[in-house]
Amino acid sequence: MTTPSTSSETVWTTQQGTIRKGMRVIAPDGSCVGTVATLDGDELMLEGGAHEFVAITQVDGVSADSVLLSDRGDATFGLGATP
Template sequence: MAGIDEQHSWWTSAGTIRRGMTVLDPDAVPLGTVDHVEGEEIHLADTPNDDARSFILASQVDGIDGDTVLLSRRGDATFGEGALP
């Protein structure tokens, strides 16, 4: 995409993800902020505790709202499982 600084912004199917955006889990709990993107991995900084994982997969992103990355309840962990009726 023209005009996007490749070191601070990354295009994904959900939209443009920028360094410093807050990442929220499906219950609106902050997981950290975006540090950088490598392939399908969105690496986090400022995670709430040392036990938190340091990245999420781009396929887990449900949407982008302003400076916030919103994660879906259905991530890769449920890939291949049928939907609930």
């Protein structure tokens, strides 16, 4: 769960830790997928990378200057499911 955000906010408190605008978002392989632009509901909106957003459920942890993603969670959600 995250605290409500507005477009003027630059810091958000989540269960994973405190996320700030401009933090690097690091994939499980160590590559940077972008930087945090804002938090919109349960999605980190990114800028400067190949991805537009990352679900907050994919965040494994938060360091002093980076958001660390996990290779579990939403990346495999629904695989093998039948409609």
